[in-house]
Amino acid sequence: MDAMLSGAMIAMLIFVMLGTTEQMTQKYRDANSEISFSNALLAASDSLVLTPGAPSDWDLIAINDANLQSFGIASSANVISPSKAAAMQSLNATNYSAIKTALGLGAVNVSIEIRALGDSAAIYSFGIAPSSTARSAVFERVALLNGSVVLVRMVAG
């Protein structure tokens, strides 16, 4: 009887240990996934506001998945090129997929908005906002556009 009870207790303990280990492993995987997503969005926002993209004259050529290696709208770090911002907006209907792929966010929806700092009206906008049910993250960057301080808001998910 003692042996049976001890055996049952051991079996229960092993079950609890396995369940706890699995739960902790899953939490670790979820946290890692969230961190990776944040890093991807950070890298995309860096590319957008700190670089001119590659090729740097992407706003003057017909772009596609093959010739757009990276995407940026800056003439110099934190200075937005008005022509590139306007070109980004104009490519919304035709090159949304190529642009978000070049940002490293091909698997999610991306929306980008440029507005004056402290204002809510968009000066330029691009992309598709993630659905309300999708896991999403927001990154806001500060830059200059025509000498004025602007917010470049990127939402991905």
Place this chain on the structure above:
Amino acid sequence: MRRAFIFSVDALIGIGIALMAMGMAASFLGASNPSYQHQLHTQRYTADLLSVMQTNGYVDAALAGDPTSIRGAFALTGNEKCFVFKATDASTMNLSLSVPKAGCGGLGTALSSAVSNEYYEGRYYVLELSGWVQ
């Protein structure tokens, strides 16, 4: 033999209870990690703001005695963000200028700093912009 066996079961009970406690603690951990996102965001935002203030001449104006532009930029960043701008004379390491954002209290969360340098009227200055979320 029996005593050793009971000891082993006791040890297993203790390990099991410890693991259950760890599992319960882990269950309170959110799958998302908002503090990491906030940290990244504040870090980049602060670095961007310093870069923009330098490029647009706000820093030079402040070094000349007029921090209005810096204060104006701070005011547009929203109530939850706080900043302090400091300029230190690189040759003496004396603090030349400190411009805090109005309405900010003590330090909050996601503290980060951006550092740069500026050459103005024959002197090098070390610039530091500290940002946090209150």
